[in-house]
Amino acid sequence: MFFIDQLFIQQDHQDGGLPLVGRHVIERIDLETGEKLPPSVNQKILEGSFSTKLTVRCDGYRVRVEGNPSRWQRVDNLVGLRTIDECVEIYNHVLSLLDLPPFTKNTRFAHRQSPDGKKSTLLGNGAEITLIDWTRNHEIGKGKEQSFIRGLSSMQIGRGRAPKLYPDGNTCNWGEGSEWMMSKLYNKSVELKRHLKKDQRKKECPTEQTVSYINNLIDYCEGVGVVREEHSLRQKFLKRHNLQFYGIVTEDDFYHHLQDIETAMNTIQISHDEHQTIADQLLFSGVVKSRQAANATQSYFVMWQHGADLRQILKSSQFYEHKARLKAIGIDIGQKFDVSRMCPTLRRSEVIHVKPFHAPAWYQMPVVANSNVLPFKAYA
Incomplete structure (x- = not known):
């Protein structure tokens, strides 16, 4: 089952008059006409519990939020929020505390006026999604994560998207740097270890209870061999397939575009070899x-x-x-x-079988209400 790992969303308010939100603002004036132009505002970074961050920006007309709603105010995001509505609910709670209007659903859209010779584009009356990451986990089997990732890194996916295997063998990207879509496979336990090590170097170290919980999570991921699959859909891709309109599109509308790695897994048979x-x-x-x-x-x-x-x-x-x-x-x-x-030197060779991920009974599942009661502060 896919869930949302990252969401960038924005909404324009034609009447303006909204409070400016950012770290600083630059006033702009047209030097030829002397006309005052809309101000340029950079983003404000908000920090919540467990070193989680969101960025918010408002120039008086456009409200924009970027971040990972599944991770916000949580220890981890091994399992995240499955619906866009849940993610927007978290963002709207943050906006309300900054005296900004909430993101609203589109109820209609129309063709935007465009220059001669340019293709017409659609304009909605609600929030627009500019980036969304869809994620799911696979159980590969203990110690088989690198063999699985290396095996799939031998294949192009989609329309000729070439693989890039990282030197440590724990991550493979397809379409890295693309303005359309990027897909990724990586070893989840390795990522959790890196984040924990990074957090422990900070001045405000995580509590013993938090460290113990994350270590248990790392042990569980290593025990079943968790590999994470991610698909990052960027703005050009979303507009190409009319997937940017919050409230009109549903989760099912995205799933059709998330099958490239699944197709590759069904095509190739990967074995795990143990050498001594x-x-x-x-x-x-x-x-x-x-x-x-x-x-x-x-x-x-x-x-x-x-x-x-x-x-x-x-x-x-x-x-x-x-x-x-x-x-x-x-x-x-x-x-x-x-x-x-x-x-x-070959001790054993076996075919890798991919299974759906099942979270342990003690795992703290995401609850929007819990994230929305915790305080946060401006980071910069």
Whole structure:
């Protein structure tokens, strides 16, 4: 089930007269006519509990809010708000405390007057969505997250959107930097660890209770192997498909555009391979008792792989000692190495099966009313 991870929304009020909201304002005057132009206002950043932030801006005519309503005033957003109405309810609560009018639903729209030769665009009488991120989680299986992400990173999705796999193998983007749409897969437990580490470096560190809750969440995500799928729909994409009109579009209208990664998952079969070094195999099998002995035998195995004749290098007793150790794990250095006949480091290979994510019973689900009773302050 998809939920909303980020929402940028704005609404114009033609009559103006709204209070200016931002960090500072720049008054503008047309130098040729002397006419006073609408002021330019930058954004005000609001900070709520758990280091959550929203940005609000009003130049007297246009009200705009940017942020992650599913994360606002919450410890995390592993599971978020599923409807646009719930997200707008959070934003409207913030606007009311800033003496700004709420976002309203569109009830009709008409064609906007456009210059000659330009395509006509639609104009609604309510709020306009300029960016929305849709997200869902998958259970991949413990330790299989990187194999899954790397497997899907081998494919283009949609209309030729090329993958970009990050060096650590925990994130893959398609369409990064696009003004239309970007899709992403990433390892959720790794992201939670990074955020926790970042929060703990701040002056106002999270409480022990919060840290304990997040650590439990990290353990749970690692245990079931949670990979997050995200689709960020930008303004050009929304306008191309007439998805910008809050109140007229529904959640179902978006789902049709969120199937590219699902299609790729149904096309490709991804396996998870577990590898062990020769030294680890010797220790695991009980062939040797010490890491030093395991490493010594492994070094001779590497020499054998590279074509060395160990009979000419080692004493006869040493050769047969290392040969016996390696034969115990299925490697015979008495034979000439042939790469096509063996894969000595592969311990196990299995197909990855993707399951729907199920939150643990103790997980604190998002409740709009809870977010709307907590105080917040201007950050900058």
